[in-house]
Amino acid sequence: MASIDEKLEPILAEVLRRNAGEPEFHQAVREVLESLGRVIAKRPEYADDALIERICEPERQIIFRIPWLDDDGQVQVNRGFRVQFNSALGPYKGGIRFHPSVNLSIIKFLGFEQTFKNALTGLPIGGGKGGADFDPRGRSDAEVMRFCQSFMTELYRHIGDKTDVPAGDIGVGGREIGYMFGQYKRLTNCFAAGVLTGKGMLYGGSRARTEATGYGSTYFVQSMLGTKGDSFDGKKAVVSGSGNVAIYTMEKIQSFGGTIIACSDSAGYVVDENGIDLNLVKEIKLARRGRISEYARLRGTGSHYVEGGRIWDVACDVAMPSATQNELTGRDARTLIKNGVIAVGEGANMPSTPEAVRAFQEAGVLFGPGKATNAGGVATSALEMQQNASRDSWSFKRTEERLADIMHSIHDTCAATADEYGTPGDYVLGANIAGFVRVAEAMRAQGVI
Structure with missing residues (x-):
């Protein structure tokens, strides 16, 4: 420690x-x-x-009951959270997570991280996070809709485009955002497009928002590799997870000339030495909401599925933990180092344990911490807010160009800050200090509140 x-x-x-x-x-x-x-x-x-x-103290913590009816007519009860952590730089901004593991500790850690992550973007957004201990997996669309409507029936009184602007996270995609936005509109009698981000394109969404976190993580790691005169071209990469973040991380790595050899979900991981067929992963995970185990059966020769196990046992040049917190342990880090990993970029929030982070840094592995590496999602959400405020809609190309600029700027800020404080190449220290200073300066200017 x-x-x-x-x-x-x-x-x-x-x-x-x-x-x-x-x-x-x-x-x-x-x-x-x-x-x-x-x-x-x-x-x-x-x-x-x-x-x-x-x-270190949230400005506001909201916990509430969420009653809803399942398809059998039985009343279910879940617990909802919204932690509005810091508004020194702008309205609270951060996702909503639906997952059985959600509790106050997880939402507070996410909100705390979000405060510094949002500061690093250079955009006028504060930090917050929310969610519920609800599992949308295996639930019908009607059940998810009723849950989202009940969730928003309480949350709506605490959010707004100048107050708190939630987005999606684990378990909350376009379907859930749509149901929540509809309920917000119904309760307020107001089409306030800027109150939620991650919306569908037909009602105020932004192009490239779905891809933004994964694309952004890849841009950041590409910048780290560039400091060594290297790139993704010809590299083998392992990406944990198979949701939006993982899928679009894989897509951008492939566009940079890298080969994805493994990805996962909560039940296990699949290895394909010929390179993961991303279209097949999208079909399984996005269209059918299936399990990654189906990949090996459908792909056939050259691929295999490992139930449980550790995806980090697969040798690679670049590792991108993109699933959930503390998924990559000290043991995993030592295995990756032994197998020759040269760069790690956190696509998820705090996916590496402190022991893993220390192992990578001591071994000289390029390491991008989540608060910097995965900031592309919230950055593009802020761009969605900008489009909503001006009643505008940007092209995919324009939005991705802005995303790329923001991610390169975050990388350069973290690198320069690490240099300034005497530890060149320490992106953890650079991200923490750069984010802290921006928040601290705003708080000092606004007095003791």
Whole structure:
């Protein structure tokens, strides 16, 4: 475990005390505080007025009941969350996650990470996150609709285009956003296109939003490789997950000349040494909402499926963890290093454990942390907000060009900040400090609130 500056130890201790039983949130806060000792030494004013303590405390935490009827007419009850973490730079912005694992700790860690991620984009958006412990898998469209309507019946009073603008996340795609937007419109009698992002193109969505997180992660890693005079061309890559983030990470890597040899879902992973057939993955996961195990059966010779197991046992040049938090452990990192990995880019939020991050850094592996690497999704959501505000709709090309510019800028900001603070190539430290300074400066300008 990395050391924390002695001036920051009381802050971490108080976070642990006040947020008992929230390990994911503790992990996220610790990871940022480990980077701030050098900042406090250089800019001692950031230790004044309980600034760091305020950054670690959400501005608002909302927990609510979600009753809904299943197709058998039985009443089900879930729990919903919205954590509005920090609005110093703009309205709260962050996704909604529907997954059985969702609890307050996970939503708070995501909201905390989102605050710095959004700051790195350079766009006027604050940090927030939400969700529910509802599993849409195996549910009919009618059940998902009724759940989303009940969820929004409470959430609508807490959001707005100038207050809090949710988007999608794990378990929340275009279908769910559509149902929630419809209910918001019904409750408010107002077509407020800017209140949700990730919408369908017919009612205010943005081109390239679906692809943005995966594309953005790939742009960031391409920039990291570029610092070594290298690129994705000719590289073998492993991408965990097979949802939107993973699929469009794979798509962009292929466009850069890389070969995807493995991807996964929660049940296992598939290996295809000839290169993953992305069209087949899209058919299975996006069109049929099936399991990745179907891939090997349909693809045939040259591919095989491993139930359970660790996808990180597959040797590769580039690893892109794009599924969920803490999916890549210290053991996995050591296996990847032994097998010759040269770069890792986090497509998911905090998918690598602290032990894994340290292993990569000590081995000299290029490592892009999620708050920087996967910022393309929220950046394009902010571009969707811009289009909604101006009643405009941009072309795919224009939107992707803006996304590419933003991701290259985030990379360069993180690299320059790491250089400034004496650790060239440390993108974790660079991302943490650059995001923190932007939020801290805005909070200092606005007084103690």
